[in-house]
Amino acid sequence: MLSSKFCEAFLAVAESGSFDAAAQRLCITASAVTLRVQALEKDLGQILLLRERPCRVTQAGQQLLEHLQHQRLREQNLLQQFMGQSSQHEFHQFSIATNADSLSTWLLKVLQSTLIEHNIALKLSLDDQTQTHQLLETGLVNACISTESSAMTGCEVHYLGQMTYRMVATPSFVERWFKDGIHRDALRHAPAIIFNGKDLMHHQVILNLFGLNQQSYPHFFIPSSTAFVEAVHLGLGFGLVPEYQIGDDLQSGKLIEIMPNAKTEMKLYWHHWKQQSALLQQLTIDLLEKAQHQMNE
Known part of the structure; x- marks a missing residue:
């Protein structure tokens, strides 16, 4: 089993780009971060980080990074599904990758009522419509809008409409x-x-x-x-x-x-993981019902 403390340290360095920034994020010393990353590299027998400015992950480090990010996202989904909202002031949060044209034209209009009714806050990532599915594949987002028509392993795909x-x-x-x-x-x-x-x-x-x-x-x-x-x-x-x-x-x-x-x-498709929270499933249903009408207005 991978040590959660070691993995947490590696993830913090990989995402922040430095041991000092990772130390601030984890509220420990930079030397403690270094020791944890070194211990993880020793356990795996692989160099995971290139000590540069900023730090860069190696090929092995990239594989581990994608695994940990995907694992974190799945855990967040599971917690939201089990715990729900504890007060009216708390928001559910989902990460979605989209192309810029969809975002600037129809996407938010389609999702407006769902986001407001269910207190959902979106973290949107922008990329070309031919690239967004890679963010889903690497576990960085819960769902994406893409021109890719084939479902990836562990995912479902639905036709949205065309621009x-x-x-x-x-x-x-x-x-x-x-x-x-x-x-x-x-x-x-x-x-x-x-x-x-x-x-x-x-x-x-x-x-x-x-x-x-x-x-x-x-x-x-x-x-x-x-x-x-x-x-x-x-x-x-x-x-x-x-x-x-x-x-x-x-x-x-x-x-x-x-x-x-x-x-x-340009035909667009909605991709999401097969295992998703009930709320994300509702967002998917609303999106599929309204997207084609909105794009064809």
Whole structure:
């Protein structure tokens, strides 16, 4: 059996990045943290931490870290299921991984009544929709929104709905950069708006339709859904934007859909552990009932 004190010390260092910070978190001395981590490494016969600034876990350390984080999350779920709320002022807390567009458009609206009625506080982690399931797999979150359609071991997956993306720009941007139409040469010079380096939707559309890779044209990285749309409105570039955010702007003419064949449908799925608390199960039920309607408004 692994020593809980030794594991607690290792977890604190791995998550805080230093022995001093871990000592403050555990209310013990830094030397005591060091001794506990060394004892754990001796017991396992593995170096778990690289003593750098900040400290980094080794491959073996990463395996142990994921195990301990997953174990902690399962224990929290079990305690909530057994104990519930002890007073009206206490909140249940769940960790959920989501993509930024879902968070900025429909997610909180869908969950609003459930969160308020049951006193639930969410710890939200943001990542690309193709990466969020890895946070669930490593035990860092209770559930996630992902484009992955297959259930992972020990998990269940449910279809949520789809988000529609359209390639848009302002009329003045079109007049400046695409006055003679949209073609390869024009796209080599017109700036694009892309969420971040993990966001491959824009890259794949331009590559498929025009044979241009991301290095072939100027582009902004704007890793905020609201700032992304604002940048398009300001005429800084053109980009793939959720239809949910710009329906009125397309109707009013503030934005123009410049590539109808670039329309992209992104299917989203809800993943959660098979063993979950009754309250998280209720959150799942409410989410599944309302998500598709909200995304298709």
